[in-house]
Amino acid sequence: MQTHPPAVHMVQLLSGFQVSQALYVAAKIGIADRLVDGPLTVQQLASDLDCEPLALSRLLRTLASLGVFTEVRPGRYGSTPLGATLVSDGDGSMRDLALSWMETHYAPFAGLLDTVHSGRPAATEHYGRPFFAWLADHPEQVGRFSRAMANLTNGVKTAAIAGYTFSGCRTIVDVGGADGALLAKILRATPGAAGTVLDLPHVVAEALPRLSAHGLGDRLAAIGGDFFEAVPPGADVYLLSMVLHDWNDSDATRLLANIRAAATPDSRVVALELVVPVGDEPHMSKMIDLTMLGMVDGRERTEAEMRRLFEAAGLAFERVVATPTPVSIVEAGIPVG
Missing domain, CATH: 3.40.50.150 (Vaccinia Virus protein VP39)
Structure with missing residues (x-):
């Protein structure tokens, strides 16, 4: 088992914000849904999902390195059991959780430093009121949040x-x-x-x-x-x-x-x-x-x-x-x- 120096490990930890956004993009545009029936080329996916091919290939390469997708041969990607959790429905789907967290949780977390100093939730500062009070006035996110809990x-x-x-x-x-x-x-x-x-x-x-x-x-x-x-x-x-x-x-x-x-x-x-x-x-x-x-x-x-x-x-x-x-x-x- 390969072990990395502490500095390399820290870089990987610090890149977590990029990983969560990459997972959000994959869930949002529906990559896992397109791969349910088998692997596709980057060009096929880019055409189906209205994406720029090189940008999409770089996203897929990163997520494949994390086990979310797999490059079955150069330029052709398939899903994995982990990637299958980003499908739209079915047992084990985490797609709505990915969308809900990134659309409602991600931005407030920029204020975590203040939270640690004050003890006041970052979301309260970001939204100007407690999160659940804000959520009640945003029906599109109420539905998303309920599906995330499902x-x-x-x-x-x-x-x-x-x-x-x-x-x-x-x-x-x-x-x-x-x-x-x-x-x-x-x-x-x-x-x-x-x-x-x-x-x-x-x-x-x-x-x-x-x-x-x-x-x-x-x-x-x-x-x-x-x-x-x-x-x-x-x-x-x-x-x-x-x-x-x-x-x-x-x-x-x-x-x-x-x-x-x-x-x-x-x-x-x-x-x-x-x-x-x-x-x-x-x-x-x-x-x-x-x-x-x-x-x-x-x-x-x-x-x-x-x-x-x-x-x-x-x-x-x-x-x-x-x-x-x-x-x-x-x-x-x-x-x-």
């Missing part, structure tokens, strides 16, 4: 819950569930259960066509509301899918306290979160925590921090269940007495 569901969250059972559960409320993609998968695997997505009215309005497309009829419903005000009462399970990390401890505790107030003694809370491991080991949670730092007022948390959060809201923290993915399942119940 990308995460298909690519990561589904694998996280694959071995987790909701058997015996009759009602599930997916708090902040966007388009209901994860809840729909759970309901298909849990006969007899029904679920409700709770999200902001503009999110629910944009997601309604996709909710009906899940084909679950009246087993899957959605209501518009603010989970900081209240959540539907009496559910067997309150599901939170990478929602807590969007908020600071005070707001996250308020959300969990609303669930506590709405729950019955037999209710459970199931939260999918990136629980940060202690130590220097690489983990997706540590990079996503940087996303939280720059974009919102939230954060990723260790198991100990997660326990404190749930207990501060009056819930009985039980355990963290590891999954084959970087996402863990956090379980809590309702204290007796």
